[in-house]
Amino acid sequence: MANYDVIVIGSGPGGYVAAIRCAQLGLKTACVEGRDTLGGTCLNVGCIPSKALLHASHQLHEAEHNFAKMGLKGKSPSVDWKQMLAYKDDVIGQNTKGIEFLFKKNKIDWLKGWGTIPEKGRVKVGDDVHEAKNIIIATGSDSSSLPGVEVDEKTVVTSTGALELSKIPKKMVVIGAGVIGLELGSVYSRLGTEVTVVEFLDHITPGMDGEVQKQFQKLLKKQGLEFVMGAAVQSVETMKTKAKVHYKLRKDDSEHTLDADTVLVATGRKPFTDGLGLDALGVKMSERGQIETDDQWRTNVEGLYAIGDAIAGPMLAHKAEDEGMAAAEVIAGKHGHVNYGVIPGVIYTHPEVASVGQTEEELKDADRAYKVGKFSFMGNGRAKANFAADGFVKILADKDTDRILGAHIIGPMAGDLIHEICVAMEFGASAEDLALTCHAHPTYSEAVREAALACGDGAIHA
Known part of the structure; x- marks a missing residue:
């Protein structure tokens, strides 16, 4: 039996980030993971491998549809599916090994196996029982199905x-x-x-x-x-x-x-909490199978915390990461905070789609007075040069104060562009603040500035 300040159950983005932050704050930390590799669903069978295939297939699309337009002529590449999967697996390996390195660097013990919580302050992994002053559940989520649909993972x-x-x-x-x-x-x-x-x-x-x-x-x-x-x-x-x-x-x-x-x-996905022993512990659960927590990520059981997909909120890796860091801060006696109003969402298709804050529909339902600033990527020089002019940037701002309430982007690099608006919203910025900020030319980000200008006297290139 080993004694720890914190044991984190699950090594996905929420879990491994929580473990690293706990260790950085001087807490003796262990992380339980039953997979052969760290990183959870995201790094092994989710975010990272899917982005590898999205990147590879987009390169094929560019070769087939845009290379010749730029004077890059020749036979279109053929697809070696086995090699593409090998590339995807290599990307997974690099990332999961990176988490393993970070665990060693921060002196975090990896408790290999599936964890259960037999009683308050104890975690059982295999035949071993470990004591912990605090336990963080970061077990993530699993794919949900439909009645009449049996998944075999082949057909x-x-x-x-x-x-x-x-x-x-x-x-x-x-x-x-x-x-x-x-x-x-x-x-x-x-x-x-x-x-x-x-x-x-x-x-x-x-x-x-x-x-x-x-x-x-x-x-x-x-x-x-x-x-x-x-x-x-x-x-x-x-x-x-x-x-x-x-x-x-x-x-x-x-x-x-x-x-x-x-x-x-x-x-969709559903919280994965099977086998933890939460019923026997008396942990409060929601009707949707989520672990109920307070605003400090504490459950109703003393010393037991929960984060990420296992609790309420959007099932996003970065939301879990934020909660992991915040829960660690709370356990260390500091102030942990997550601004749930500024959590971006991204779809990594081409063009990409990204959003943060409120939608126009939500503002209408709330009877909020707002204004819209919109700019098409057709007016962006860089986007036109790169055959990426589909889509637009849309900024929603309070009609009276001009404070940014939300933003929605469909277009090139939307998943990166959205963060300029996230930072602005975190600091309570107005659309005018963005509009008055110098943006390098030629960049996709100029479309964000133009949309901000459109909230005022008007965009320049529209």
Whole structure:
């Protein structure tokens, strides 16, 4: 038995960041992880590998569609799927080994195995029981499915199986038009797969700004993705190597079928807390299966904290990281803080989509007086030069104070551009503050400044 100040259960972005911050604050720390590698879902079967495939497939798209326009002529590259998967695996290895190095650097013990909490202040890993003054649950989430849909990770897959298919399918049906479905659907569409997205709602990317939703779907359709909206999947019938997706259209209750080589179930994620022993401990849970915490990430059990996908809020790696650092600060007797109003969301398709703060729909529902500043990337010189002029920047500001309330970007490098607005919002900046800040030319970021100018007297290049 070993004694620790803190034991973190789970080594995903929330868990490993919490462990490192605890160690930096002088706390004797251990982290429990049952996988052979650190990093959790994000580094092993989520964010990192999917971005590797998105990057590789986008390079193929550029070679096929834009190289010749720039005078780069020659035979289009062929796809070596095994090599692409090897590249993806190498990226995973580099990142997970990096976390292992950071654990050693910060003298964090890796308790290898799956952890349970048999009683307050104790964590059992295998046959060993360790004592801890504080325990942080950072066990993340798992893919959720639908009734009548059985996942085998071969023909009917979650995001995990979609990252390691044995071959590129001719036809893929994606169930769910959220972030995961659209990112992986984009990957396979670029690789030549006929992709059809089936969505229960009448719009893609639930919760996103309505104007962005419409433009985003329009651009994805232009890229070759097909959409069946307002459709309720009834079942998926699997044969040896193929599948049939049965669905009903909500508008008229008519029944339809789609054939596919692969079906990707991308209907969201659910908190993963199985096997921790939370029921026996008396930990309060929400109706959605999330661990309930206060504003200091404490559960109702003394010394037990929870962060990330296991608790309420958006299931985002960076949200978990922020909570991991904040919980560590609280345990160390300092002030931990997360500004939940300034957590960006990004979809890494091409073009990228990014948002922060409130949507126009939310402001209307709240009867908030606001103004809109919008600028198209068609007016951005760098974007036009790089064949990346689709999309726009949209900034929402308070009508009276000009304080930025939210921003929504669809366009090149949107996931990076959004952070200028995040910093501005963190400091309570106005749209005018952004508009008066000098931006280098020619950059994509000038579109952000132009949108800020549009909140005032008007953009220059519109």
